[in-house]
Amino acid sequence: MVNVGSFRVRLKNLFSGELCGLNAKEGTVVAGLFMLIVSIMQLTFQAGNFRYLQPLSTSSSSQFARLHVYCIGTITFTCLTFVAIVVLFLAIWKENFWGAAGYIIWIFFNEVAQICFLSFSLGNSGFPKSVKGLEWFGFIMRLLSHFFWMIFVIAHTIELYQIYRNADDPSKSKRKTPPKLKFAKVKELAV
Template sequence: MKPKHWCGMTAKMGTVLSGVFTIIATDMYLIFEQKYLRSSNCTEIDPGDMRIHSLIRHFVACWGFNIVIFLSCITIIISCLLIYSVYAQKYKGMVIYIIWIFFYEALNIVIQILTTKNTGIVEVRVMRWFGLVSRIFMHCFWIFFVMTYAQIIYKSNSQGTIISHRRRISTSSRDFPRRKSKII
């Protein structure tokens, strides 16, 4: 069966490029966002303002860069797992990647919302949002390839177990003709 092509790529090639894209995009995100996440307004909490929303905003303002570093390290590890899963033809690594990317981008949206007020220049806010939204759209594009290839691997593994199942062969003596032995 001839593999299908989307945008000039097979599902396998698109899956590998998805992992490479995620590694590069995560590195670029760390490089460009470190200035705005590190220079957050991390002051003492006003004792009169102890609402949960204020506490969360303060926590993200103070620890935002550390949270992003932690999430980015996990993302790079899972992207490497994706590339290995393509090599080893294991669909579970691809499923883990898909779930993690949705979780990772959701957390990045939350961090972006909570830290966007710390940036004073409007153009910088727009560029930060543009970077986040374009990365999310690109992840949606690449996840199509990952899901397709995971489905191909899953189907081939499930068919492989049916095909490779062998019938039990009887080894009793009545099934085999007896050999005449020579007596010297």
């Protein structure tokens, strides 16, 4: 049986230590690289879906419009995700928590938009059932992967926020400087 106290301790150790050999910063970098690869794959897949964007007849113009909105909307969100990934990498490099927090918000917004696109645009569209199934499978796998990688991004964002908060408050950021070392001159060292 799961003990709530041990679960809390494990979760605390997870955020304070390393998970799978990665600390929070390294995991955030890998999360950004993961999303970069997934975005490239999604962009390639959506560009391949343009072959289905041929109006078959005048009666299927609503299907054509839905497919067109789906493909163009997904490609637009994927391109904006590239921008969010660059912002994440800059935030890691400059140690700015706003960029990492913005990435978390963007991923949430992007996935909500993707599920809306999948639900409303692919309902009775002209895509084959295999393509629809592949779209849903890709979405579910990407969503499950986000749950794992967001642990690192959230932990790193919290670390960056604590650094930012301590930098703003001079009473918290007083560091003890080590005493200056006095080096002897060459003549004093001679025996």
